[in-house]
Amino acid sequence: MAGRGEFDLIAELFAPLATDPAALGLLDDGAVLPAGTDDLVVVKDALVEGVHFLADDPPATVAQKALRVNLSDLAAMGARATHYLVALVRPARIDDAWLDAMVVGLNADQATYGVSLLGGDTVATPGPLVLSVTALGRVPPGAALTRAGAGPGEDVWVSGTLGDAAMGLAVLRGGWAPPEDDAAALVNRYRLPQPRLALGEALRGVATACQDVSDGLVQDLGHIARHSAVAITVEASALPLSDAARDAPDARTKALTGGDDYELAFTAPLDRRLQIGGLARALALPLTRIGRTATGGGVVVLDAAGAPLSLDQCGWSHGWN
């Protein structure tokens, strides 16, 4: 290992991120959290260089993306995020400067999301960089949102806009060259997901089922359909698109099947519309009704004429949660 050794790395870089006494200053074999009264929510997602981020993505955003996709899972369950742990699987090319920049990113996100580092591990690898994050959150007892509570005759909602991250990845891969400002906005959506934690918390007791859009809307709604045992119909014309994405030739397809959006898709009874509209205003976050649930199963997408669309590719799977 070039540069700082393992223990210097911890003391200099990571220990300052471990601001909760529960982390024991990263000086021990593990962390010790008081039990509290809320339920504990635990999520774990790993990111691999070349699969979930690109080798030349900035170190800060690589670390932030690894953290944020986990925070997005907490948001989907209605949890308040509290802590995270990182296993840094580190090829030799990851030098001290890279690590310093990574910590700057994590530090900024700790302030943004109110979380702190609880522990982890750094290990050498002859392969690509891997960041495996575990995130912890809390919900009042029994209040966690799941994929299983939707009933027939409910609205299907989604936050923010869809397809931006997939278009950002297309830009980075040279497959598309929109105007510069749009390109930057789309790339930013790919590199820096916005976990909808405030929305997730606000949806406790409002949404009947919830899930983050990580593998593509249709595939992810499929989880809600399956685990809630309902059919879901999505109107393609209702999908929320960003200004930057609207003019892309395949905007609608990317919105339906593109991964990495990390918006929340959720179901709610029709009598919650007013309340959810109020939430959108309070959070300054678009919340759009994109479809309905019914008895039955599966996910169908309808075009503007009401005819079902055939989707060659219903999503892209890069993880199980």
Add this chain to the structure above:
Amino acid sequence: MAGRGEFDLIAELFAPLATDPAALGLLDDGAVLPAGTDDLVVVKDALVEGVHFLADDPPATVAQKALRVNLSDLAAMGARATHYLVALVRPARIDDAWLDAMVVGLNADQATYGVSLLGGDTVATPGPLVLSVTALGRVPPGAALTRAGAGPGEDVWVSGTLGDAAMGLAVLRGGWAPPEDDAAALVNRYRLPQPRLALGEALRGVATACQDVSDGLVQDLGHIARHSAVAITVEASALPLSDAARDAPDARTKALTGGDDYELAFTAPLDRRLQIGGLARALALPLTRIGRTATGGGVVVLDAAGAPLSLDQCGWSHGWN
């Protein structure tokens, strides 16, 4: 991905391991654990193919080692192990047969250690296999063992025997060829650590500081010396060696600096000797006094004549916990 897809993998292979309702059948974005009354202990260690295990190690023991090194961290903190999560970073060569064998190993360990799978992630990689595990445990409020509680004038103890795993690795690498039975025993110690969970729990209120021996005895005792602000003197002649290891030319050095033993090293006041002797008998696990603490700092190893040994290599670092 050849063979089963992501979701079949979860349903067929992993969901049967998720026996606690808290895991929500692995059907959701995360797991939801009731708060309980005990403190929660969280540990996270990753293993990389070619670094922490060999590419041709059996799939069952690879998975078991990944789980057990984490359980060993829980043991070092005096925790009762309850749950674990796995991120499986999977090269294409890891086929269905490999995964089936892996699950057999995890299933056996779940029965042995009373833990169950709580969640995780599987992702593709162009690089080596990585298993990143997070393990959870519980201790009564305030009862966790740490590295920081040792005082001067105490005994230093270690469980089991030392150096076996390093010798097992030497056997696997072709560097040493002991009699067949001994070779098998040593290789088994490298591949299948024995997390000392029962000992860790029994040491609550008995040990003043505790740590597992993962990177080598001298280096790991260094953590206790530093965090407890004491000096530690180890008598090389007191180190417990297994029958299989005793005749190796460098047995003593491997016992002092070899990694992967996953025994517990701990400190305790002198008036605990009788109680600790009773523990050893009750657990059928050798517990050996190997040295003493004093005012000062650092770790010194004395030879049989009482002269300090110089150690070229005070341990091998492959993780921060």
